[in-house]
Amino acid sequence: MCSAPKTFGSLSVTAKQVIFALIVAASKLQTGFVIGWSTVLPKIEADNTTSFSLTERDITLLSEISMPGIAGIPGALATGPLIEMMGPKRSLQVLLLLAGILWLVQAFTPFRSVLYLGWMCSCLVYTALGPLPAVLITEISEPRIRGFLLNTSGVVVALGQLIMSVMAFLLPWDVATAVCAAPITLTAVLTYFVPESPYWLARQGRKDAALKSHDRVRTMTETVSLELQTITSAEGNRQTTMMDQIWRLGSRQYYLPVLLLAVVFILRELGGQYVVFSYTVYLFRKAGVGLDAFVCTVLVGVVRLVFTVVGAAVVDRVGRRPLLIATSLVCGAAEVVGAIFLLVDVPGSSWVPLAAVMIFVSSYGLGIGPIPWALMGELIPTPVRSIGSSVCIMNLSFFSFVISFVFPYLLEIGLGFALVLFASAHAILTLLLYAFLPETRGRSLSDLENVFKPTSGN
Structure with missing residues (x-):
């Protein structure tokens, strides 16, 4: 099964790319x-109606594995082999269907141990899903709209976090948890209509299937003809284990x-x-803001969502490189300003740390949050995209746990x-991006394959 039914056959190529990308981003x-x-x-x-009770220690442990920490490392290691064995689509x-089941298990289990197990498995699935949307969207979209389509994933993340926060406030915990299964399962069903990655099909030696999949989301131009030739005949796209x-990673x-x-x-x-x-409420209270936890969480969620939408709208015009460098710099500057007004108690300035937090959230949503995920699909060459994505996600998981x-x-020691330490990391990141990050806007994947290739003079 290499291609989806021609349900969208009457739509324009651009419309099909947008629809398929939105399904994947979901x-x-x-x-x-x-x-x-x-x-x-x-x-x-x-909740006194459950058959188990949670202690403060349980709450702490469940909170600590909420982010892609230690629980996510096995998921990161499994991502590469899973993609190569089954294909991105x-x-x-499979992962979405499993995620839907896990939400229902967490919602209706009568056992605390099963709640723990279900939650840890949800974190594993979440981490394994990490690079898949970027890989699949990159390989089925044209360069002219690829940035926008890739950044829709960031919009969905911000939207999902905001929806979860609102449901947690309005609904019983088990209902809020169970409701998560519905859109996840629906997305799994809709993914059936998305074409499989032509690059993965080509690596499996299925040339005809790769061409058919590619033809569903492209118009035949000279550039596309070259891309097709690259997909089906390039040495890098031969079937690989x-x-x-891993062996190819030895090459510069x-x-x-x-x-x-x-x-x-x-x-x-x-x-x-x-x-x-994760510490929004703490930071707001430290700044002297008397908002309750729900209002703080929703406020940050709305700001992040709005600026992530703005980022998706402008990324193909501005470019990945300037947007990522600028937002990294602004995030670091916001942290420095917040640190100064926390270390030096200036009367009447409690609003400054609050403003610094909101500026950080805005800049994060605008660029530094979603763009690295987009670059994972664009910059990592096709022959090592699976293993390369796993390496990136594994590092992300480990250092999330460390922090x-x-x-x-x-x-x-003091907030x-x-x-100040966090701002230092942003300063280093800004310099790194300025020195080494190439621009990927409007460039084909075949062109990006050679960005880091040594020149004949080297």
Whole structure:
């Protein structure tokens, strides 16, 4: 089964690319739901109707594995082999169906141990899903709209987190948890209509299927003709095993983009995004803002969603490189300003740390949050995209855990000091991006394959 039914056959090529990309991006609801699910934990603790009870320690443990931490590392390691074995589309379907089942298990289990198991498996699935939308959207979309389509995944993440926060406030915890299964399962069903990645089909030696899949989302132009030739005849697209991909990583052309993106994800995590989104209420109260937890969470969620939408709208005009560099710089500057006004008690300035948090959230949604995921699909060469994505996600998971583990100890030293450290990571990230990040806007995947290839003079 290499291609979907021709249900969308009468639509224009652009319309089909948009529809297919939106279906794939909808899988990122799982990410938003997982990140936001910790907001239901106080309701579980207070619920006297359940057959089990949660202690404060349980709440802490469940909160700590909410982000892609240690629980996500096995999922990251499994992503590459899963993609190569089943293909991006089929892998996406299977993981989404599993995610839907897991939400129902968490909602209706009578056992605390099963709640733990279901939640950890949801985190594993969430991490394994991480690179799949970027890979599939990149390989079925044209360069002229690829940035916009890739950034829709970031919009969906922000929307999913906001929806989860609102449901946690309005609904019983088990109902809110169970409702998560509905859009996830629906997305799995709709994914059936999305064409499989022509690049993956070509690597499997299925040339006719690759051409047929590619033809469903392209108009035949000279550029597309060259792309088709690249897909079906290039040496890099021959069938490869995971060991072949690992072996290829010894080549400069392949390891440099993987290394660059892995460091980008690491520095982004060290820049404190986990802290800002997980400790929003604490930061607001430290700033002297008397809002309750729900209002704080929704406010941050709305701001992130709005600016992620803006980022998706402008990324193909502005470009990935300037938008990513600028937002990294602004995030670091916001942390420095917040740190200064926390370390130096200036009367009447309690609003400054609050403004710094909102500027950070805005910049994160505008660029530094979604764009690295888009670059994962664009910069990592096709022959090592599966293993390269796994390496990036594994680093992301590990350093997310490191930050979540270390931050409570940093608070003992002082929140202002912690923000200075986070700003330092953003400063390093900004310099790294300025020095090494190429622009991917409007460039074909065959062109991007050679960005890090040594020139004949080297």
